[in-house]
Structure formats: structure tokens, C-alpha cells
Amino acid sequence: MTGVPGGTGVGWRSAVAAVLDDVDGLAFHEVIAESLRPDAVPASLLRRPVVVHGVRLSPGSPEGVDPDRVAHLAACAAATGAALVSEHIAFTRAGGIEAGHLLPLPRTREALDVLVANVTATRAELDVPLALEPIAALFDWPGDEFDEAGFLHRLHDRTGAPLLLDVANVFVNARNRGRDPRADVDALLAGLPPGAVAYCHVAGHAADAAGLLHDTHTDPVPDAVLALLTHTVAQLPVPPPVMLERDGRYPPDAVLRAELDAVAAAAGHTAPCRAGAGAGRGAEPVAAPPADGPGPT
Numbered sequence: 001m002t003g004v005p006g007g008t009g010v011g012w013r014s015a016v017a018a019v020l021d022d023v024d025g026l027a028f029h030e031v032i033a034e035s036l037r038p039d040a041v042p043a044s045l046l047r048r049p050v051v052v053h054g055v056r057l058s059p060g061s062p063e064g065v066d067p068d069r070v071a072h073l074a075a076c077a078a079a080t081g082a083a084l085v086s087e088h089i090a091f092t093r094a095g096g097i098e099a100g101h102l103l104p105l106p107r108t109r110e111a112l113d114v115l116v117a118n119v120t121a122t123r124a125e126l127d128v129p130l131a132l133e134p135i136a137a138l139f140d141w142p143g144d145e146f147d148e149a150g151f152l153h154r155l156h157d158r159t160g161a162p163l164l165l166d167v168a169n170v171f172v173n174a175r176n177r178g179r180d181p182r183a184d185v186d187a188l189l190a191g192l193p194p195g196a197v198a199y200c201h202v203a204g205h206a207a208d209a210a211g212l213l214h215d216t217h218t219d220p221v222p223d224a225v226l227a228l229l230t231h232t233v234a235q236l237p238v239p240p241p242v243m244l245e246r247d248g249r250y251p252p253d254a255v256l257r258a259e260l261d262a263v264a265a266a267a268g269h270t271a272p273c274r275a276g277a278g279a280g281r282g283a284e285p286v287a288a289p290p291a292d293g294p295g296p297t
Contacts, residue, residue: 003083003084003128005027005028005241007025007269007272008026009051010026011244011246013250017042017045025271028050028051028083033076036079038072038078039079045080049083050082050083051086054086054087055087055102056092057088059088059091059132060090060118061093061118063094073126074125077127082128086132087122087132088102089132090135103137104135105141106143106144112155112158120159123161130161132159132164134170136214136215137173150191153188163196163197166202167200168225169201169215176212185231194237199243200240200243201242202229202245204225218247218249221259229242229266239268242266242269261273
């Protein structure tokens, strides 16, 4: 439906590009649009099919999407031959103020109308489909008129936009709300037609002193999230493409390869890494480069 290759992919980051070049079985890369210059696309990124992932479009903003940011997404997609562009069901600015973080939308009819209008305007400027990702949210607004599944079902009904289902976000949100992650996945998928899930994300998280889980992208993917991925895949007609997000504290090469293979196994994909290839290179985690946009997605 969306052209994203089946199999396991990974977020392309310059800090680990050389490692990823050696992983023959990766199906695709996802690149952050705000970190990419369309006139200077790294050759390493183009070794595989690409998905362009935006973090600053702010499709939930009542003042509308910034035409320059939409144009940048379109230019990145054209420069990389992307199969898909994805963004977040969130806002990052309001009243001209940049929050620097992905903020959740109130789940109301008014917010849904704004989101639908902005998604429609963005899609009109893109030559590829636009997928939408529900975020990891540390709070819910008062006065919600829908639960999350109901809000997402209505969004899909009105736009037809496929979903980027971040399984780690589902897990974090459910646990922080005192809910069962599997029940939340089931409620979401039960209201979507076949083919509505374009691809999935998985990532690691960490707990703060109060026990609240934070989506970090710098921690290993825990077994509980991998188990939720397996459960999610079992509800779908075919295993969707799945992508590992890592945005800092990159582990030694062999550990990163093992994590990619674990994600693939949980998703029902062929392991992308050759057994033992590159083992032993690197000893310490690599620090993340300076952030270029809102935090983990």
C-alpha cells in the first residue's frame, strides 16, 4: 500500500552509518527530515530504500502547517526517492512559540478538525503517502471527547492516511496510564482496515524516580516491548515493516546487530545481520550528536 519494503529497518544516523553499511539484510532506512539537506544526501543513506520522518511539521497546530516545512519534507522525499513520509500526531508550536518537544493533542472534535485540515494540506504537496504516528505522551488534556483508539479511527476514516504504529509508544503510554498494552493495541487495530498500518517503530525506554516511563531511544528495546511487537504482528494480515529507533548511546557494533536481529525475530522477519559479522568492534557506547529537533518520537 505504501511502498515501504517488508522486513526490518533502522533509523539512519551518521554516528552509526558505517556499521549499518555492513548489515546486508536491512530492508530500509528512516531518516529525520530536519537533519537532512536535500542537496547533500549521504551516499550511505541511499544504499537502501528510504522513509523520510519529520519531527517539526506540527500538524496539530491551529495556525496551520508552515509551507516551508512542508516543502522541505517534499524535497527530502524527492532527493532520497522515499517510499513514504511520516510525521507525528502532535504539535510542536502554538502562537508562534516553538515548544521543542512533541506535545499531545487534546482528543476533541475541534482538534481533530485541525489535524485533518493540516494533513490534507500537507498531502497535497507530497508525491508519496503520508503516514501518521501517535506519540508517547506524558499527559492527557482534560476534556477529551474520545479515547486514543477512537480518535485515531476517526482520523483514518477522514484522511485515509496510513498509521506509523510505534509499539514502544503504545507500551509506554499504557503503562503510564495504568492500562494493559495488549488491550490498547487490540482496541486500536480492531477499528482499522487491513493495510492501514504502514510500518512500526520499536525503541527503548527508561523510568524516572517516580516510576514514569520515558521514551528515550537511547536504551535497549526491552523484552516486554518485543513481546508486544509479536502480539501486534499477530493481529495483522502480514508482518509489517518494522524499524529500530536509536538516537544516542549507541552500543558496540555486535550489540546493535544483536538488537536488530531480536527485533526481526519478534516481528517474524528474517534476521538482517550475518552471524558474527563485525563482532567485537567497538567497546563503549557512542554518545549522541547534538539533537536537531524535538526529542524521541
